[in-house]
Amino acid sequence: MRDEFRRALAAAESTLAELAETAAAAIEQATVALLDADATAAKRSLESNQALRTRLAELESNAYDLLALQAPVASDLRVLVTVVRLGADIERMGSLASHIAETAERRHPDTLVPEPLVPVFRQMGEVAHQMAIDAAAALRSRDTGHAARLDAEDDVVDRLRLELFGQIAGDWPHGAEAAADAALLGRYYERFADHAVAIADAVVYLVTGAAGEA
Amino acid sequence: MRDEFRRALAAAESTLAELAETAAAAIEQATVALLDADATAAKRSLESNQALRTRLAELESNAYDLLALQAPVASDLRVLVTVVRLGADIERMGSLASHIAETAERRHPDTLVPEPLVPVFRQMGEVAHQMAIDAAAALRSRDTGHAARLDAEDDVVDRLRLELFGQIAGDWPHGAEAAADAALLGRYYERFADHAVAIADAVVYLVTGAAGEA
Numbered sequence: 001m002r003d004e005f006r007r008a009l010a011a012a013e014s015t016l017a018e019l020a021e022t023a024a025a026a027i028e029q030a031t032v033a034l035l036d037a038d039a040t041a042a043k044r045s046l047e048s049n050q051a052l053r054t055r056l057a058e059l060e061s062n063a064y065d066l067l068a069l070q071a072p073v074a075s076d077l078r079v080l081v082t083v084v085r086l087g088a089d090i091e092r093m094g095s096l097a098s099h100i101a102e103t104a105e106r107r108h109p110d111t112l113v114p115e116p117l118v119p120v121f122r123q124m125g126e127v128a129h130q131m132a133i134d135a136a137a138a139l140r141s142r143d144t145g146h147a148a149r150l151d152a153e154d155d156v157v158d159r160l161r162l163e164l165f166g167q168i169a170g171d172w173p174h175g176a177e178a179a180a181d182a183a184l185l186g187r188y189y190e191r192f193a194d195h196a197v198a199i200a201d202a203v204v205y206l207v208t209g210a211a212g213e214a
Numbered sequence: 215m216r217d218e219f220r221r222a223l224a225a226a227e228s229t230l231a232e233l234a235e236t237a238a239a240a241i242e243q244a245t246v247a248l249l250d251a252d253a254t255a256a257k258r259s260l261e262s263n264q265a266l267r268t269r270l271a272e273l274e275s276n277a278y279d280l281l282a283l284q285a286p287v288a289s290d291l292r293v294l295v296t297v298v299r300l301g302a303d304i305e306r307m308g309s310l311a312s313h314i315a316e317t318a319e320r321r322h323p324d325t326l327v328p329e330p331l332v333p334v335f336r337q338m339g340e341v342a343h344q345m346a347i348d349a350a351a352a353l354r355s356r357d358t359g360h361a362a363r364l365d366a367e368d369d370v371v372d373r374l375r376l377e378l379f380g381q382i383a384g385d386w387p388h389g390a391e392a393a394a395d396a397a398l399l400g401r402y403y404e405r406f407a408d409h410a411v412a413i414a415d416a417v418v419y420l421v422t423g424a425a426g427e428a
Contacts, residue, residue: 074282176386176393183394
């Protein structure tokens, strides 16, 4: 790989790492908004998402211009597409955090999550936040070992989601609307986690050239 | 734009149009599986999705090799990324149809959707199916007029989803688990519709060079 292309790629990865950290902040704030009925946290989460979207659009625009100067070969193009896809994953993470923040805002000042589910969502929020941090670390360090860690964290999210559904399907005195909200919130955390996994897999691809699920 | 690049692009769009039609079939079959507790339809929907994924991987692989021969400029690279993103939209449509088919399979031979919601889901399924057909037509004809039509159809899906949530939040005697299932199913149809809209917007971008929400 040419040096200049390599440098541009490293710069893009570094920006993406920062933006994955922004997504981590956005989901942390959204979880606070959700569980503590904190309207300021909801607003902050939505602002984080806006900042993220603006910087991603700039990053993508620069990526085309830089690469076009390099007479790219097929493997360069795969790398470009992988970088743009990483951006799309981070963008979706920001959107999913926003869905959680907006759900919290819609019910404010009521708390949305029935008391017995608070620990499940608290844990989901913590693991999802950590996964975004780990995805950022993967981008920054190009260490392919993060992928295995993210897979393990993803299993935790899946287990928490099963626990959530077990509660909904069991003795549920909180009404149908709360069940629908809880199911959707669980889905948002699950998808957030999926995108963090996809980032770590894409880093494996970028480092090894092996087909990851980018 | 060079002739060969233009031809390769047209071929990719034609394949993507076929695959959008496969996604249309997958959601039609999934809706039958869901509303008629039809296990064969569920199986067919999952097979459609598998076929779709295999062909998308081939298409993407070819796209890099073809474009690399063209000494691409920045605008070519945007087009490549747009084509790959179109593929990703269609892939998500297939996955969402599979989620619906799998939900139907999980409850088989019971019907999952409470009787009063059947018309809402029937309509959602019809509109989502039509949106995939219209997205395919947009890819095939490069007619930017499809984007407005898909926006209108997307509004119908949003309205149906509101109706669904109104029923869940109202007098709901079907239990919390059915409410959670219905909320998630509504979400799958909504996201399917979003991706169809994104395809039509990307076609506008490919034709006019204007920034669409690709």
